Amino acid sequence: MGAVVLALAVVAGCGSTASGEQPATAPAAGEPAKTSNRQQIESIKADCMKQQGFKYVSEPFTLKESDAETKVRNGDYEAMKEERSKQGFGVFIVLAGGTRESEAPPDGPNDKYMSNLNDAQYKAYVKADNACYAKGVKQILGKTIKTRGDLLKQAKEYKKQLATRELDGDPELVTLADAMADCLKGKGHRVGATNPGAVARNGFVNFSAIHLKVVKDGAGADSGAPAMTPAQAKPYLEREIKAALEDLECGKDFYAAYAPKDDAINRRFLAEFGLSA
Template identity: 45%
Template sequence: MRRVTWLLSLALISGCAAESTATPAPAKGPDPRPRMEQIKADCMKQKGFKYVPYITPDRPDPDLSSYEAMKTYRQKYGFGVFGQFVFPKDPLTGSIESDPGKNDPNRAISAKLNDSQHEAYNEAKDGCYQKAAKEVLKKEAESMLDGATLLRGAREELEATEIDGDPELVALASDMGKCLVGKGRRVSSTQPTTLAKRGEELFWDEMEKLGDNPHEMPDITPEQARPHLDKEVKAALEDLECGKEFYTRYAPKKASISARVWAEYGPLLGAF
């Protein structure tokens, strides 16, 4: 998952396309989002605002649940950074142009408000989000950003135990790090979770340097982005080959954690 305007998306998924998995398994039981949407609509009406119950269509996630799947993905998208500029309409890149929520009627409603109305709308929106999250999911979340923080925290806790605490993965990460250093690549840490996102973070840093504002996507064309993507693909495949044994064990563990966390916290991100 990218920035829902840029910063929010990083908060939601902490930016890690290299850690994306196949579409998570759905939660058991009925989808809680329709009920949440209706609660929000009723709540907003009581506060004097119009809100149309709307569930954002799921964006397809790349299947990165195995070494073979990761290789197929990286051959085209690298770590998942510059691909969003080269393939702006491809939903697997997470680009803003392929945002599945662009048809949300509530965006048009809020866009018509003046500054003071918009501030009041956002305050009401957060309050109604909190009400829906508590009533339906029994979660204390004051906003979608807060819900994303809860999801990220739960994921990081499981990763610390099941990935960084896995002796075999620790040993494999050390071997991968030595391989990368031997190829002239800089490796600041061989902690499994840190090493897995090393390459993507490197290219996010490179991408941000191309813009004037670190809080906004740089304005570059597919043609301008292509050399960066070619460089990224080369680095991503090199990273994968150095970490073949590491990723063979890491990928399914990461996929399992993501699916479990998404099943519990995902509906918080299908809200406002």
């Protein structure tokens, strides 16, 4: 299901560098390909679903990404500048009528099949889907869950622990984050906590708060109507882009050091929890 990919993005976290399901790393020449936790879980789930009387095709294990996306995830200055020049931190771009980079996941291999089920069949499918996924997770990861959401919560907490220990505890990153925070304050930007993880998310967090207020203030004017028109949102996006570029200039050295380490953590916890290949 396409929603799985979106869920992964939530777990990996939103911030200054793109995060989400990571592409698989090819084995070295001569090495046999290893079966990932996710592949094993999906194999168990597929057999279980068939036993429950449903057709099921295993979810894909990897996602393709462009060279630019790879560079952004690894803190490449030019790639980040290109992305931020279009969408800032990725907060107001949708209200302004645009789309975030890599926002739309591909359709899942079971989406069409599910869409043709009647209401009773669909409910039975979802129940079996959760049960079979939980069975695979228990057998491969040794974790007891009821739904995929339960595992995502555990993964999010684990990622937080890794980031606190390996990013916020990294002396080099702490020094670079302090310098970036001072630079941002000098440019008049609000800066909260100055640990590396907080500094990396600072701009996104600031504009998310503005976005939340805008949406809240615009809600209820007309039932179902957007909080504001694209024309009304455009000044917010322009302000966000300006802030994002200043954030990047202040954090040029910081992101070059922080992003690859953050990406490595993302790859690790997603693989360990069977959320990517």
